[in-house]
């Protein structure tokens with residue numbers, strides 16, 4: 225029996241290089257060895273975007289196309305939409321009794337997000353909704369309703385997995401050993417820095433290269449990328465480790481070219497404009513197969529809907545069987 229793996233993505237925007245190298249590459253390996261459930265977490269996205277439903281709806285399809293474009297295969301991965309699995313909402317309600325409000329407020333991920341919201345809206349937290357505070361509970365239901373054993377997530381999500389494990393232990397100690405405690409699988413790849421040198425690539429930071437970016441956009445972004453600021457003239461020697469252009473060469477170029485960029489930069493025999501042009505070409509070559517695969521789905525949107533429908537049906541069966549056991553254990557199987 226293959227182990228069950230589950231992860232979720234909020235449909236709030238297209239995937240960028242950070243998603244690809246930080247998560248996507250791992251998913252590609254995992255789809256070969258595990259029973260892989262991939263949730264498009266529209267309900268969770270609405271906790272932050274409840275006033276912008278159109279954005280969430282559009283991005284459900286956008287993100288699914290991105291995931292298919294990187295090479296995830298619908299016959300190996302169950303792609304499903306969170307809101308189409310009502311059992312998740314049901315289990316969330318039951319879990320609500322097993323977690324205290326103060327424990328949620330102390331969850332480090334929630335705490336960070338609340339601090340960010342305070343900064344953004346400038347109030348003292350009055351805009352924090354019940355739904356937002358409770359999203360870790362809902363995420364625990366996401367994972368356990370499918371019997372998720374392994375959860376690949378970034379390190380920012382570890383407190384949510386820990387919270388899930390606590391809920392599972394509490395449930396099992398009261399109602400009987402029904403649920404599995406999930407394990408996190410930390411990404412083996414590293415976080416990708418932004419075009420501006422920021423430690424994180426992100427939409428809100430405006431420093432991302434998206435998998436859907438066309439040649440013109442790539443050109444503009446790379447031409448504006450941060451280079452070693454000490455290099456003024458074309459033949460000044462510079463430090464490639466202080467340059468985002470070199471950093472991305474390392475992600476998408478061949479070893480031979482990477483070495484060449486590095487030595488020529490250090491010797492001062494390479495100008496930044498030429499160096500950027502080479503990166504633009506390498507980046508476009510890297511993105512080409514992804515965008516070609518994506519185009520197939522853009523041209524056939526009914527295929528994307530079918531994939532989501534099939535995955536959702538498969539996921540639902542699994543959720544229904546868990547809920548049967550949960551309700552029996554809770555003595556609400558009338």
Ligand code: TRP
Pocket residue numbers: 230231232233234263265268363366367375376377381
């Ligand atoms: N909270 C996750 C994020 O923001 C997305 C997510 C939703 C998730 N449900 C999940 C991750 C279940 C792992 C398991 O990235």
Ligand code: SF4
Pocket residue numbers: 451452455462463464467468469470485489490494495496497499500
């Ligand atoms: Fe960066 Fe290339 Fe310029 Fe060196 S030559 S600073 S690696 S862009």
